Amino acid sequence: MKFILHATTEITSKPLIAEVVLETGILLNIDRADVKPSGGEVVIDVHQDGYDTVTAAFKKRGATITPLEQPVIKDEDECVNCGACISVCPTGVISFKDDWTVQMEVDKCVQCGACVTMCPHGALKIDK
Amino acid sequence: MSDKTIQDINEKIADGSVAVVTAEEMPGIVAELGAEGAAREVDIVTTGTFGAMCSSGAFLNLGHSDPPIKMQKVWFNDVEAYTGLAAIDAYMGATQLSETRGMEYGGAHVIEDLVAGKSVDIHATAYGTDCYPRKLLDTTVTIDDINQATMFNPRNGYQKYNVATNCSDRTLYTYMGTLLPDCGNATYSAAGVLSPMYNDPTYQTIGMGSRIFLCGAQGYVTGQGTQHDPTNNFATMMVQGDLKQMDKKYVRGATFHGYGTSLYVGIGIPIPILNADIAQATAITDADITTNVLDYGVARRSRPVLRQVNYEELKSGMIDINGKEVTTSPMSSFHDARAIAEELKDWIKRGEFYPTLPVENLPNSGVVFKPMKQMGEQPTVADVMAKRVTTIRQGLTVEDAAKVIMEGNFNHLPVVSDEDKLAGIITAWDIAKAVAKSKQDKVDDIMTREVVTADASEPIDTAARRLEQHNISAMPVVNKHSKVVGIITSDDISKLVGRR
Ligand code: SF4
Ligand code: SF4
Numbered sequence: 001m002k003f004i005l006h007a008t009t010e011i012t013s014k015p016l017i018a019e020v021v022l023e024t025g026i027l028l029n030i031d032r033a034d035v036k037p038s039g040g041e042v043v044i045d046v047h048q049d050g051y052d053t054v055t056a057a058f059k060k061r062g063a064t065i066t067p068l069e070q071p072v073i074k075d076e077d078e079c080v081n082c083g084a085c086i087s088v089c090p091t092g093v094i095s096f097k098d099d100w101t102v103q104m105e106v107d108k109c110v111q112c113g114a115c116v117t118m119c120p121h122g123a124l125k126i127d128k
Numbered sequence: 129m130s131d132k133t134i135q136d137i138n139e140k141i142a143d144g145s146v147a148v149v150t151a152e153e154m155p156g157i158v159a160e161l162g163a164e165g166a167a168r169e170v171d172i173v174t175t176g177t178f179g180a181m182c183s184s185g186a187f188l189n190l191g192h193s194d195p196p197i198k199m200q201k202v203w204f205n206d207v208e209a210y211t212g213l214a215a216i217d218a219y220m221g222a223t224q225l226s227e228t229r230g231m232e233y234g235g236a237h238v239i240e241d242l243v244a245g246k247s248v249d250i251h252a253t254a255y256g257t258d259c260y261p262r263k264l265l266d267t268t269v270t271i272d273d274i275n276q277a278t279m280f281n282p283r284n285g286y287q288k289y290n291v292a293t294n295c296s297d298r299t300l301y302t303y304m305g306t307l308l309p310d311c312g313n314a315t316y317s318a319a320g321v322l323s324p325m326y327n328d329p330t331y332q333t334i335g336m337g338s339r340i341f342l343c344g345a346q347g348y349v350t351g352q353g354t355q356h357d358p359t360n361n362f363a364t365m366m367v368q369g370d371l372k373q374m375d376k377k378y379v380r381g382a383t384f385h386g387y388g389t390s391l392y393v394g395i396g397i398p399i400p401i402l403n404a405d406i407a408q409a410t411a412i413t414d415a416d417i418t419t420n421v422l423d424y425g426v427a428r429r430s431r432p433v434l435r436q437v438n439y440e441e442l443k444s445g446m447i448d449i450n451g452k453e454v455t456t457s458p459m460s461s462f463h464d465a466r467a468i469a470e471e472l473k474d475w476i477k478r479g480e481f482y483p484t485l486p487v488e489n490l491p492n493s494g495v496v497f498k499p500m501k502q503m504g505e506q507p508t509v510a511d512v513m514a515k516r517v518t519t520i521r522q523g524l525t526v527e528d529a530a531k532v533i534m535e536g537n538f539n540h541l542p543v544v545s546d547e548d549k550l551a552g553i554i555t556a557w558d559i560a561k562a563v564a565k566s567k568q569d570k571v572d573d574i575m576t577r578e579v580v581t582a583d584a585s586e587p588i589d590t591a592a593r594r595l596e597q598h599n600i601s602a603m604p605v606v607n608k609h610s611k612v613v614g615i616i617t618s619d620d621i622s623k624l625v626g627r628r
Contacts, residue, residue: 080178080380080392080461084305086445087313087457096445100463118306120180120382120390120459122232 001051002031002068002107005042005058017042020057026050031110043068043111070127071109072116074102078123085115085124131403134485137171141479148172148476150469151327151399151410158411167407172476172483173399175324176341176468179317179460180382180390182303183283183354185221186239186371189275190250192216193267198260202252203227204238211252215260219280222381222391234389237381239279242271243343244376277371279342279379283353285395287325287363288419289317291437291456293449296425298597301386305459307424311449314421314456319465320414320439324397325363327410333399334365335486341396341472342367344375346481349397352490357497363490367395378468394464396472398483414439421449427590429499509591510584512624513605513614519544522551526562526569529554540602542612543575549610552577581606582616592621 007016021028029045046054055065072093081101086094091108094115116124140146147170149157154173158166188209190199198215201208206228209218222236241248252265271277293314294300294307301307304315320326328334338349347369356364371379378394401407417439422431434449441447442456475481519542520529533541533556543552552575562574582591582603595603595618605614 081463082179082392082459082461083457084315084459085457087315087455088306088308100461100466114306117385120305120384120392121380122383 001048002045004066006064007040024053026054071111073125075123078121085118088114088118137400138482146171148473151175151322154410155413163404163408167401167404170401173410174469174472175327176322176396176465177319178394178464181284181393182223182390184281184391187278188218190216195262196260197254197262197265199252200254204248207235207238231388236389236391240381243374243379279369279371281367283364284367285365287361291316291421292424294425295423303384303387311454314454315459316442317459322465328399330492331490335489337487339484342369343378343394345369345373355497356495358492394468396468400483507588509582512620513616515614517615529571530559542604543571550612553579
C-alpha cells in the first residue's frame, strides 16, 4: 500500500525514515521523494500488513500521512484514448486494452506527474 | 469483370444493398477472395483517423453590429483570430494561443467550445470608417448566434508521419509530446491500417470534391493540402465542413506541454471499390506501412533517421532503437479512428451518406515540398565562437586556475584531460567559492563535470536556445573527439543578433 508522508522542516533534518524502519523492523520502499526547504513529501510503499504500524510510527514523530488510494485520476470525458501517456510512465501503470481503450493499474503509480504533463487533453490529475 | 461506377454504388446505397466494410476488415477479405473477388463483393471501404492536426481552423462570420464595425483585431476568449477579410469575418487558427492563459488554451479550444455549444466572449477593435464607424465591440455568442461557422483546414490527414524519439540528454517537449532523454520513449501518429490515404495511396478516389466524414459531419476535401508530398508518401489534404453539424466528440482542443495548442480532428474517407486495383490497395496492413524513426534531439530541418519501423511493431508497444527496448505510444487515438470508420460505415448503410468521386484527384506526382528560401547565410557557432580558448589541465590546483582566469580576464575555464579531451568546466564563481572556503582543492574537485557543449557547425539559434535552457552564459565548442576547439558566450551571440 502506498501513502504520502508530509514532513515539516523541523523533522526533515532527522533521519525520520531510517528511525521508523529500525523501530518497526518493517521494510519500506521509497517510490518518490521531493524534499524542499519548506518541507518534504515522500511517497512510500509498504506491505499491507505493516501499513498501520508504520504510519503510526510516522505520526508519532509529527509527520502527516495521506493514503494513496487513487493516486492518479483520469477524467473519462476528456480522455480520447490516444495513449500518449503510456510511454512516459516510469512504472508501466498505463496500457491499452484489446479494444484500444486505455487502462491504468493505479496501485503501481508513484505520482511522478509525467503522464499529467504529457496528456494533450488535460484528462489526468494527481490526487493530493 | 466490368468495373463498377460510383453511380452503381450509389444506387445500391439507395436500395439498401450496399456492402461496406472498414479498412481493418478488408485485408482478410482480399486474402480470402482475391482482389477481383473482393471488388465484386465489397462496394465501399471506410477509413478513419483521429489525431492532432495543427494546420486547422475555422471561418466565423459574426453578423453586423449596430452601428457596424469593420473589425481590425478580434479575440475569442482572449485568443486572437485573423480579420484581414472584410468586416465581420474572422479565421480562428488552432495553434493561436490565449493572451491570458497561454498554452493551456488556444484557437483549438475556442473551436471545441463553439462546437460544444458553450458561449464565447468576443472583443474587437477597429479604426472606424464612414461606413463602419464603430471602434470597439464586446459581446458573448454561441455557435447558434453566428452565421457561417466553417471548419477549413489547410493541411490534414497526413498519409503517414515520422516516429519521434530523443537521443539527447534532456527531456524535450514537442508537438510529438514529451520525449524522454536517451531514447526513453518514442511517439508516433497516424492510424496505420485505417489511415485514409494509405488505403488509396495513388489517390484514385480522393481529391477535390470527395465527400468525407469530418468531425461527425459530412465535409469535403477541397484539394491537396499544403506541404502535400506524394513522392515521399507524405500526402496531405485540405478539408472543409460545417462546424454547426459537427460532433464535439471528434473536435477536441489539445495542449502539448511546452509546445502549444493543436486540434484533434476526426476524419474518415470512404473509398469506393471501383475495381480490383483499388480493392488490392485497401488490403494494406499495419505490417505493410513503414515509417522512419527520427531523433528530435537534433533541432534541425533534417533530423537523423535512426531506423525504419512498421506500424505492427509500433503498435506492439515496444521497438528496438540502437539495441535498446523503447516504449512507444501513439499521439492519435486508434480507438476513435475505429469508431469513425464504423460510424461512416453505418451512415452509408443507412443511406445517409453518398460518396462522390473527385472533380480533380490529389496529384500523385510532380509536387515537391520545398524547404524555405532563406536570405543570407545562416550563421553557425563557428562564425561567432572565440577560437583561441584557454584551458587548464586536470590535476592542477584551484590556485593555478585562479591565476589563469585573472590573467586572461574571462569567466569560463574548460578543464581538459592529458589527452586534451574536455573533462569539465570551472567558472570564476566556482573559484571564488573555493577560495572563500579556503580549500586547497584540485580543479577536479570543484569543476562541473556535466558540461553543456556546442558543435561548431550548428546554427546560432540552437546554441542560443541551449544556453537559455541551461541558464548558463558560455559553452565550450568541441569536435567529435571531445577536443575543445572554441568557446561561445551569450555575449558573442547578442552582439551578432544586434548586428542582424
Ligand atoms: S503519475 Fe502518471 S506517469 Fe507517474 S507513475 Fe503515476 S501513472 Fe505513471
Ligand atoms: S494521454 Fe490523456 S487523452 Fe490520451 S489516453 Fe492518456 S489520459 Fe487519455
